[in-house]
Amino acid sequence: MAPTKRRLEFGFRPKNRRALFMCIVLAQLAVILTGELLIDAWIKRSFELAPIYEDRLFWFRMSIALSILTLSAATMFLASKRYRDELESANEELEQEVQRQVKDGLKKRNALIFGLAKLADYRDTDTGAHLERIGLYARIIADELSGSYPEIDSEWIDRLVLASSLHDIGKVGISDSILLKPGRLTAEERTEMEKHALIGAETLLAIREKLGPDGFIDMGIEIAMQHHEKWDGTGYPFGVKGDDIALSARIVALADFYDAVTSVRVYKDAMPHEEAAALIESLRGTHFAPDVADAFRTNDELFNRIRARVQGETAHAESFTKLEDNARRYLEGQGKPLKLAA
Numbered sequence: 001m002a003p004t005k006r007r008l009e010f011g012f013r014p015k016n017r018r019a020l021f022m023c024i025v026l027a028q029l030a031v032i033l034t035g036e037l038l039i040d041a042w043i044k045r046s047f048e049l050a051p052i053y054e055d056r057l058f059w060f061r062m063s064i065a066l067s068i069l070t071l072s073a074a075t076m077f078l079a080s081k082r083y084r085d086e087l088e089s090a091n092e093e094l095e096q097e098v099q100r101q102v103k104d105g106l107k108k109r110n111a112l113i114f115g116l117a118k119l120a121d122y123r124d125t126d127t128g129a130h131l132e133r134i135g136l137y138a139r140i141i142a143d144e145l146s147g148s149y150p151e152i153d154s155e156w157i158d159r160l161v162l163a164s165s166l167h168d169i170g171k172v173g174i175s176d177s178i179l180l181k182p183g184r185l186t187a188e189e190r191t192e193m194e195k196h197a198l199i200g201a202e203t204l205l206a207i208r209e210k211l212g213p214d215g216f217i218d219m220g221i222e223i224a225m226q227h228h229e230k231w232d233g234t235g236y237p238f239g240v241k242g243d244d245i246a247l248s249a250r251i252v253a254l255a256d257f258y259d260a261v262t263s264v265r266v267y268k269d270a271m272p273h274e275e276a277a278a279l280i281e282s283l284r285g286t287h288f289a290p291d292v293a294d295a296f297r298t299n300d301e302l303f304n305r306i307r308a309r310v311q312g313e314t315a316h317a318e319s320f321t322k323l324e325d326n327a328r329r330y331l332e333g334q335g336k337p338l339k340l341a342a
């Protein structure tokens with residue numbers, strides 16, 4: 001939802017203001033001329049002036065009238081300018097306020113969405129840190145590809161980082177017996193598991209129906225639906241291939257894959273970075289888009305560092321003590337420190 005660029009206008013528009021200004025000047029001119037005629041008639045009736053004094057008096061009065069006219073025109077001009085300046089600054093303030101509120105709203109929405117995605121992710125990964133790592137990996141690939149795709153700018157990348165958290169949101173619809181099954185899935189279970197891509201897309205489509213078209217939700221739908229599609233068309237749910245797979249989903253597919261193979265799951269150990277990098281390279285052009293795989297290869301050391309750092313943090317975060325610490329710190333921040341019953 002981009003902040004509105006439309007300027008807010010109050011009062012009369014410049015064209016009307018000029019017309020009003022002209023009317024006032026003409027009215028003043030009419031008042032001054034009428035006054036002149038009346039004064040002239042009064043002087044002629046009351047005094048006997050020599051023609052030379054009559055002439056001087058006429059020019060004296062005319063210059064006073066013109067001075068009044070010029071002065072009032074200048075005052076009008078300055079007043080109108082001040083009004084316009086004030087209007088512009090009020091407009092600017094209002095625009096800033098609207099943008100601040102839009103940003104605020106977006107921040108809240110993004111935080112809520114990330115929280116929900118994390119909740120879904122808790123079910124089968126390590127405390128949801130999987131999503132944080134995927135966001136970082138996706139950012140690295142998108143940065144690397146930004147020269148080749150005009151649509152990739154900083155706004156697009158920010159959207160991708162957050163939308164990547166929605167990739168597995170459909171897993172909330174998969175039963176624990178399949179999601180957490182240690183060991184290989186049967187063909188039937190695999191088919192069931194694969195439904196998470198469409199369940200995720202469907203969930204976000206329901207949000208889109210309420211919200212209307214929205215760049216972020218649209219990207220979330222692409223990612224949820226297509227992050228298991230493969231470059232050669234052998235993926236699921238539709239078997240879409242090549243450029244028909246959304247760019248965002250092509251990037252998240254690799255980020256998700258790398259994180260999944262280098263993380264521990266109930267059914268497997270973590271693969272070392274070098275092995276994962278070699279596996280991704282072997283899948284270049286089949287599973288992964290060639291340029292996305294190349295972007296990974298160029299930055300694979302960065303991936304390795306993030307994996308080591310964020311997985312290290314995760315191991316600690318997994319402990320119940322850490323969760324307790326977080327809850328305790330929150331209560332203290334609220335001025336309600338935890339008091340345990342003696």
Ligand SMILES: [Fe+2]
Nearest residue numbers: 167168227228
């Ligand atoms: Fe998935």
Ligand SMILES: [Fe+2]
Nearest residue numbers: 130167168256
């Ligand atoms: Fe995932």
